[in-house]
Amino acid sequence: MRAAALLLAAFAAAAFAQEAKRPSPLKPGPEFQSPDVRALQADDFANPGMLWVARGGELWRAPGANGKRCADCHGVDAVSMKGVSARHPRHDPSLGRLTDLSGRIDACRTRYQGGPALARESPDALALEAFVAHQSRGLPVKVSTEGPARAAFERGRALYFTRVGQLNLACTHCHDERWGRTLLAESISQGHATGWPAYRLEWQSLGSLHRRLRACFFGVRAQQPAAGSEDLLALELYLAGRAGGLAVEVPGVRR
Amino acid sequence: MSRRLFLQVAGGLAAGAALPAAAQANRILPVQDIAPLIEKITGGRPIDKRDVTVELPSLAENGNSVPLRIRVASPMSATDRVTDLHVFAERNPRPLIAAYHFGPAMARAQVDTRIRLAVEQRVFVIASLSGGRFLSGETHVVVTSAACIDEGI
Amino acid sequence: MAIARLQVPSTVRAGEAVEVRVLVQHPMETGFRREADGRAVPMNVVHSLVCRLGAVEILRAEFGTGVSANPYLAFWIVPPASGELVVEWVDDAGAKGRVAAPIAVS
Numbered sequence: 110m111r112a113a114a115l116l117l118a119a120f121a122a123a124a125f126a127q128e129a130k131r132p133s134p135l136k137p138g139p140e141f142q143s144p145d146v147r148a149l150q151a152d153d154f155a156n157p158g159m160l161w162v163a164r165g166g167e168l169w170r171a172p173g174a175n176g177k178r179c180a181d182c183h184g185v186d187a188v189s190m191k192g193v194s195a196r197h198p199r200h201d202p203s204l205g206r207l208t209d210l211s212g213r214i215d216a217c218r219t220r221y222q223g224g225p226a227l228a229r230e231s232p233d234a235l236a237l238e239a240f241v242a243h244q245s246r247g248l249p250v251k252v253s254t255e256g257p258a259r260a261a262f263e264r265g266r267a268l269y270f271t272r273v274g275q276l277n278l279a280c281t282h283c284h285d286e287r288w289g290r291t292l293l294a295e296s297i298s299q300g301h302a303t304g305w306p307a308y309r310l311e312w313q314s315l316g317s318l319h320r321r322l323r324a325c326f327f328g329v330r331a332q333q334p335a336a337g338s339e340d341l342l343a344l345e346l347y348l349a350g351r352a353g354g355l356a357v358e359v360p361g362v363r364r
Numbered sequence: 365m366s367r368r369l370f371l372q373v374a375g376g377l378a379a380g381a382a383l384p385a386a387a388q389a390n391r392i393l394p395v396q397d398i399a400p401l402i403e404k405i406t407g408g409r410p411i412d413k414r415d416v417t418v419e420l421p422s423l424a425e426n427g428n429s430v431p432l433r434i435r436v437a438s439p440m441s442a443t444d445r446v447t448d449l450h451v452f453a454e455r456n457p458r459p460l461i462a463a464y465h466f467g468p469a470m471a472r473a474q475v476d477t478r479i480r481l482a483v484e485q486r487v488f489v490i491a492s493l494s495g496g497r498f499l500s501g502e503t504h505v506v507v508t509s510a511a512c513i514d515e516g517i
Numbered sequence: 518m519a520i521a522r523l524q525v526p527s528t529v530r531a532g533e534a535v536e537v538r539v540l541v542q543h544p545m546e547t548g549f550r551r552e553a554d555g556r557a558v559p560m561n562v563v564h565s566l567v568c569r570l571g572a573v574e575i576l577r578a579e580f581g582t583g584v585s586a587n588p589y590l591a592f593w594i595v596p597p598a599s600g601e602l603v604v605e606w607v608d609d610a611g612a613k614g615r616v617a618a619p620i621a622v623s
Contacts, residue, residue, distance in 0.1 A: 143425045154524050157587040160542040164520045294425070294508040310426040313544065313586035364426045429585040453583055457549065461583030467574045469594050471534035476591040480547075480583050 130285040132299040137355050138307075141289070141298035142364060146310070150362035158239060158308040158360025161232075161315045165240020168233060173222025179237075182221065187244055194242035195250050195357050198346045200257040207261045207342050211238045211317065229336045235315050239306050242359035249356055250303060252349040261339075265347025268340060274331030280344075283325075295364065301352040302345060304361020311364060318345060395454045398488070405450055405490055406498050416501025418489050427481040427507040436473035436491045436499060446473035448492040455485035481507050519543070519614035523604055528621045529596050537568065537575075538591040539604050541614060547582040561609045563588055570620065571600035596620050 139147045150156055169179045169186055183189040198209040204216055211229060214237050218224040227234040254262040269280045283292070284300030291297070305318035312320075319336035322344060326333040334340040402411075419433040438446045451461040461479050473491065481487070488502040524538040541563060548560025560582065568576045575594050596602075603617045 143421075145421055145431055146425065149431075154522060154538055155540060155589055157540065157542075157589075160520050160522065160540065160587060163522065164542070167520075310429045313428050451583075456583050457547075458581050458583060460581050462581065463579045464592075465577040467576060469570065469573055469575045469597050471593040471595045474593055476589070478585040478589050480585055 130281060131351065132285055132288055135301070135352065135355055136288075136299055137301055137358060138298050138304045138361060138363065139358070141296045142362070146362050146364055150304070150358070150360075156308065156360060156362055158306070158315050158362060161236045161239040161306070161308075162243045162360060164232070165236035165238070165243075168237050169240055173218065173224050175223030177222050179217065179222075182217075186240070190241045190244035192245050192248050194245035194359065195248045196252055198258075198261075198342055198349065199253060200261070207258060207339075207346065209318075209342055209345055210242060212337065212342075214238060214241060230317055230320060235306055235317060238317070239315060239360050242306065242357060245357040246359060247356050249354050250349055250352050252346060252353070254346065254350045258346065261343045262346050262350055264339075265343035265345070265350075268344050269347050269351075273326065274329035276329040276331075278329045280325070300348065301355055302348045303352055303355050304358045304363065306359060307361030307363050309363045315360060395485075396459050398452050398454055398459050401452070401460060402490065405448075405492065409496060409498060411490060411498040411500045413500050416489050416491050416499050418487055418501045418503040420487060420503050420505045422504075422506065424481060424505055424507045427483070429478045430481050430505065430507070431476070432479050432487070433476045434474065434489050434501075436501075438473040438491075438493070440470060440473055442468070443494060445470075445494050446491050447494055449473075449475065450490045450492075451479070452488045452490075453479070453481055453485055454488065456480065456482045461487075481505060483507055519612065521604070521614055521616045523602070523616040523618050525602055525618050525620060527619060528623060531622050532595060534593050534595050536591055536593050537602065538589075539566075539568070539616070540587065540589050541566075541606060542587055543608065545580075545582065545584055545586045545588060563606045563608045563614075566590070566604065566606040568592075568602065568604045570594075570596055570602050571598065573597060575602075596622050598622055 139150055153159060166186070172178050180186070194210050197213065198207055200206070201208045201213060208216065211234060215227045215234070218227055227237070252258070272279045280300060283297050288297050288299045302318050305321060306315050307321070308315045317336065319341045322341055323333040323336065415437040417435040419435070420430060424430040432451070434449055434451065436446045436449070438444065440446065445466070447466055449464045451463070452459050453461055462477065464475055466473070484506045486502050486504050489500060491499045493499065520542040522540040526535050529535050543563050544561070545563065546558050546561040548558070550558045552558060562582055562584065563580055566578045566580065567574065576592055578590065580588060599620060599622045601617050602620050603615065605613065605615045607613045
């Protein structure tokens, strides 16, 4: 009994120490980009990510395999999809599991449009996700980390603080302890996901958050979890909880 | 200049495009001699080094997409105007980046675009003027490409 | 199918200079890139782009591999008359694209 209490206390202290490292004040990704990249993101015409948003808008209005359009069930995108991205990932009651926006859209494609699953990172999946997420631009991120989402959130938190790879670093070592510093030619941000899916100059394309996270795993020479895996979904939920209050900025532009 | 001439000019150094992988990795891209390409555009006539402004960030974070603005001081009148722009980057595997040909409805001798720069180098622009005259301008850019800590997929 | 964007004011006073902005979705493959499995991706760029207002050619451009992926171009014109501003392009694979926007000159 006493041992258990001590253990609990130790865990609580550890958790507190971890939380204490959280960046303050919270700064969104663009603050760590060059003026040119910031200007490109802010320019709604020249931001290349807007090409994917435009394509997503076409898909939103196009009939699916069974003839049903997203718009047939969801009506006006700017109304029905407003705020949806800001509360994802979430425990989706109709699916009975944690899902991110991309997974939710895919569920609608297979369940309600009679279509085949959308491969993650495929052009159409990215376009739809960017289009839906764009409807939440400017709204503060606010995900539920309680109830059915609690376990995934804790799993994400644990992953965030776990050292991995040949470099033996955890997310926290870069994004909580070293933000604002330069790593080779890149300046390290606080690691918020509010701009994703984002257009990366390095990729010369829009890419998903999971692709970005896999790049971080690669950066420390660690095994990369698969896109859409429970680990990356849990990390995504933890990141969203940690970024609570920052505004959605999709489509972001990054170097 | 016609599309065919662009291809001739662009292809002039095609051999240089097939750089050995090691050379690319080390980023020792040689400065290519663009004199023959320029000769094709000017026919050997003189070029005045003035009035062409080549705006680039002095330090580009990622060579995949560097904002470029070209401006030529020109009245753009019926008789005194810029007719063509040719943009070169001598250390790119294919140095001729783009050519622009202006019709009479162009209000300014100006274009904005985004270009790829393989390495730190000089970007050089020739403006062809009505009456067979030529102007040029250039700017030096440092390219600090993205940190090599992650990969694409 | 090609996604592209074209921005120009829909109404213009006669003699007024306005900016035309074009953004085309295209990878502008250099021919130097390799897929994850090592296959070389063949060169394929938008090699020619032309902007017309009615029958009047306003600007013609030729691009090489030095133009960034998803090419962006902006320039200033004085529209000589009302009409449809059309931008058309073609890539090395022969794929063509087009965007258009009406301009009313008053």
